[in-house]
Amino acid sequence: MDNQGLTLLNRIKDSDIYFSFIKSPTAIASTIILLIIFFCSFFVEVVAPFNPFDPSSLSLMDAFTPPSWSEDGVAKFVLGTDGQGRDMLSTILYGSRISLIVGFSAILFSLILGVTLGLTAGYFGGKYEMIVMRLTDVQLTVPSILMALLVDGIARGIISKELHNEMAIYVLIFAIGISEWPQFARVSRAATLVEKNKDYVSASIIIGVSNPVIMFKHILPNILRPVLVIGTIGLALAIITESTLSFLGVGVSPTTPSLGTLIRIGNDFLFSGEWWITFFPAIFLVILAFSINLLGDWMRDTLNPKLN
């Protein structure tokens, strides 16, 4: 087993992707930033200086403390505190965890849905393909925010209010996921059309391999490259959509901190001079989305067979 792990590592080290990675400062920088953010958000209990959701550690006396480097700043609240005396840095880290979970789950959901539909459409063709692809076209004409609002509205209509607060995060994941799948469907269909005319697929048919096995064992691994690129860029979009929705108040429940809710809360204090409450979550969101996009850009350039 150990030996196998080692050869895999060597294969990765030997690959052109690794080579192009270590030659690209942008890719390395964005990966490091993302790793730090992921680490801090998922081990937030250990990393964050305070637990902003432990009422015993909160004191209203600390409310509206500006960042530590300003005149009235306090050293223990590096980025200041909000209206309830919660440490901004800790709140952002807790909030980014929710944003990342929602973003990843939503993109995974739309990836599975879109790739399955696109792959089967491209493989089987005919009327089924036409229906799926026209559905994608229709879906693409509806802006994703609007789609997500629609889903959220319907969910509020059918789920009771108490349940809705609990379910909010799942509704959000579904709402974002359902608005992003057409991209995956289009890309994977196009790639499948290329792959299915290659001889290895014909060879599998002649051997007698069944359609599902051909699609998921043979074609799927060969179309994953463009899908991964779209997925990475889509992840940034999903996180931003989540924040937008939460900012508008239709995302996660107001008591759950996500980057969007933090920005919204801070927005109320913006004109009274407490700029840091909205500024730091917003900057954090920008850095997160920007790093993901840079990494996605690098992936697109590297994995694009036309550019090699």
Place this chain on the structure above:
Amino acid sequence: MSFLKIDNLSVNYEMRRETVHAAKNINIDVNRGEILGLVGESGSGKSTVGNAIINLLDEPGKISNGSIILDGINILANPENIIKYRGKKIGLIFQDPQTSLNPILTIGEQLIETIQTHLSLNFNEAKEKAVNLLKEVGIKEAESRFNNYPHQFSGGMRQRVVISLALCCEPELLIADEPTTALDVSTQSQILDLIKRLTKEKNLAVILITHDMGVIAETTNRVAVMKNGDLVEIGPTKEILTNPKEVYTKSLISSVPPTNKKISRFKIIEKENKTQGETNIKILNRWTKKEIINQDLVQVKNLNKTFDDSFFTETSKNSVMAVNDVSFNIKEGESFGLVGESGSGKSTIAKIIVNLYRPSSGDIFFDNVCVTKIKSNKEMMKFRKQIQMIFQDPYSSLNGRLKVKDIISEPIKLHNPSISSKDLNDYIYDLLESVELTQQSAERYPHEFSGGQRQRISIARALATQPRLLVCDEPTSALDVSIQAQILNLLKDLQEQLNLTILFISHDLPVVRQMCDRMAVLKNGKLCEVSMTEELFKNPGHEYTKELLKLMPKIESIYN
């Protein structure tokens, strides 16, 4: 003093892992009025030399050493020289006429643009010159075709336009890089004749880069043989082909399928792997050998296939008859050739026989069962097991994401789900050794193999189900001739020892002559004739067959 003198030329490609020496200290000279052939297998550096002359090396290729002296001037000495000479003194013909013309400009516009760039002529003079050029390269009604777009010409006509483009500034040196590889036999001979005629009439110096020894034999005055960036030998074509001095040249010539006789095996002098002589077919022990009864294994009856270019209606005017009322039989144990030029429908027939396509009408019988009417999955699996196929392109016929052992084990497990893992491994090793690959190959991925080795993996996969019929769709046309000889030898051995029936599809007549007992000739989806191979070569019945046989490039022509 020769017209072009390449002196000690070296070209390096600085790659990530190593520096590739694509050309090493090459010395070549070309005189006016002669055609120099540059021959070699893929990767031998023959195109690199051609590209170096006109400074069109791909990144990161660099000329590291040497000089190129054209008409007494070293064109490498001053970078401006090459811009002055390219197009004007040096004309170029590329391999693929589909891509070397700009599809959105008429051929007239392209000609006039080139002429006016290099010669100071006004529009009318340039047009007159262009029309004359088109006439010269054999385009009929040149005035009216002047305003046509490239897609309105056939492949051969387009290559003529490309040649007229190369000639339009009266170059003195013409470099033709595989000018006929993308063309059919009949068009090929016309283009080669044209190049020969122009060389004489205009006293050109021509470098003809090709991998085809037949073309070399029929066209060139002198030939340079290249291998791995080295110049192996250079001399008059007749001398090199009849009396080669170097081992490599000998092996190259012995791998070329002779057109005038049938030989039992190709003589292999240099081999990819060390094993010599007949293949040790280990798989024989596992094979449930079918006794050859003198009966038809495959019957093709009145086969039709139409490809509809229709979206809204069932039938449309644009439908293409790919196969038109074709009938033939393949006897058990024989090897049957299907020959035709591109678009003749030979691959379509193969795909119908292996049941990748459904015929529009007509039937295929396999072992007296009508396979075109099979409905149930179980029946189909039984049929799939007995027919396997080998494809043309060894790069697309293997799934690059799977290890070789997974590629080969798939058909075994599918048709024998209860096989134990030890048995399975042994089976895979036997298969690999039967196609002359090592057991270690099983753990590797397809991209680690060369084209010929990939084709062997493809054969191993096809043999895994123990088929009775093996359909080979141009199995060697993507390979170099020495590799082709090895693969053809392997197929012959396998057929003899395993009593396989082979349907061999090819455009290459000499190869079919070596491989097939009987053969059929196709043209535009219609069957011209079916006959014993030897009989057909000695005594062709159909006009089209006669023409094909006359036009195919023959390496033997050098002896006459």
